[in-house]
Amino acid sequence: MARNYERIADTMELPPPTPQPNVFPLSWESHTRKLEEIWTAAQREVWDPAKLPWETFDPARYSWEEREAIAYWWTLLSVFDASAPPVFAEALIKTYEVHEEDPVRRCFFSVTRDEQNHEQLCGLAITRLLGHDNPLTYEPRTELGKKLRRNAHWLYYNGGRYWTGYKQAVPKYPLAVLFSSFLMGEIAAATIFHQMAAQSKEPVFQTAFRNVGRDEGRHMAICMSLMERDYPGLPAEDRAVITKQIRAGYLFLSAVLFEPPPEFWDLPEDFIPVQRRAEEIARKAGFGIPTYEMKHENWRNAMLNLKGVLDKYGIPFPAIPEVGITGEEVTDIDMDEIIPVF
Numbered sequence: 001m002a003r004n005y006e007r008i009a010d011t012m013e014l015p016p017p018t019p020q021p022n023v024f025p026l027s028w029e030s031h032t033r034k035l036e037e038i039w040t041a042a043q044r045e046v047w048d049p050a051k052l053p054w055e056t057f058d059p060a061r062y063s064w065e066e067r068e069a070i071a072y073w074w075t076l077l078s079v080f081d082a083s084a085p086p087v088f089a090e091a092l093i094k095t096y097e098v099h100e101e102d103p104v105r106r107c108f109f110s111v112t113r114d115e116q117n118h119e120q121l122c123g124l125a126i127t128r129l130l131g132h133d134n135p136l137t138y139e140p141r142t143e144l145g146k147k148l149r150r151n152a153h154w155l156y157y158n159g160g161r162y163w164t165g166y167k168q169a170v171p172k173y174p175l176a177v178l179f180s181s182f183l184m185g186e187i188a189a190a191t192i193f194h195q196m197a198a199q200s201k202e203p204v205f206q207t208a209f210r211n212v213g214r215d216e217g218r219h220m221a222i223c224m225s226l227m228e229r230d231y232p233g234l235p236a237e238d239r240a241v242i243t244k245q246i247r248a249g250y251l252f253l254s255a256v257l258f259e260p261p262p263e264f265w266d267l268p269e270d271f272i273p274v275q276r277r278a279e280e281i282a283r284k285a286g287f288g289i290p291t292y293e294m295k296h297e298n299w300r301n302a303m304l305n306l307k308g309v310l311d312k313y314g315i316p317f318p319a320i321p322e323v324g325i326t327g328e329e330v331t332d333i334d335m336d337e338i339i340p341v342f
């Protein structure tokens with residue numbers, strides 16, 4: 001028992017109420033049917049990255065340059081997917097603190113688990129391709145490989161910048177605001193994995209991308225159900241925050257969906273040319289990275305999708321001139337307080 005704790009049990013019939021918010025709900029309310037359905041689907045669709053048909057994948061069939069180029073794409077993805085488990089674990093804790101209904105807690109638990117799978121998948125692919133388990137300490141075999149390792153270092157540095165901001169944002173904003181950022185990440189993720197599945201030649205990657213894409217689709221549905229539940233009564237100040245977070249999310253996620261914009265990404269001058277070269281090589285080797293034009297088109301469609309959702313609830317969409325979307329001008333983004341996730 002804590003040293004300063006004074007016993008009270010003998011002085012009253014029932015204990016005083018537990019101060020709220022408290023991480024400890026003792027109730028299992030369920031009001032949102034859709035979330036129960038999604039949870040059931042999540043249980044049914046569980047998969048194990050280690051059990052993918054890895055035996056069909058022989059990295060030795062590729063040149064070192066190709067291996068390093070494909071591993072680079074997985075590294076780029078890891079910058080987003082390796083932060084997803086703690087990001088959602090933090091959100092999961094919040095659902096407990098605010099005593100969210102039981103299916104919401106379970107759904108966030110499933111997202112955390114899925115993202116852990118996605119992170120494992122990145123690790124399994126990179127380790128096989130490079131014959132080494134860490135793209136930052138890997139000894140490159142080719143000239144391009146050296147440049148890609150430098151790119152990886154810069155990606156890692158930039159990705160790491162948002163964790164402190166995220167931790168500050170989670171307690172500050174209601175879950176309803178967080179959902180819009182989550183949804184953006186999920187739309188982005190679902191988009192890219194469906195493309196990658198359709199265009200990759202290796203069976204193991206096809207299956208992996210299909211599984212991940214299905215998970216991301218479920219995550220998207222979780223966010224949508226919660227928006228449907230909470231957005232009709234959303235206060236005006238929360239709406240304004242959402243508009244800003246969408247613009248911030250666009251800048252952040254563009255690095256994996258499109259190309260990294262300088263407003264957030266602090267990168268050396270040759271970063272993009274090096275990345276483009278690697279993507280070209282990976283693509284020629286049968287790894288389905290979309291072309292610049294396809295990325296542009298897909299990212300634009302994903303944003304229009306999101307705009308469609310937010311329009312329904314009267315939340316102003318930010319201007320995204322990079323992909324030709326007009327809207328509210330957002331200039332005062334504090335990049336230290338962004339919520340984007342993947």
Ligand SMILES: [Fe+2]
Nearest residue numbers: 115118189342
């Ligand atoms: Fe993911």
Ligand SMILES: [Fe+2]
Nearest residue numbers: 186216219342
């Ligand atoms: Fe996700």
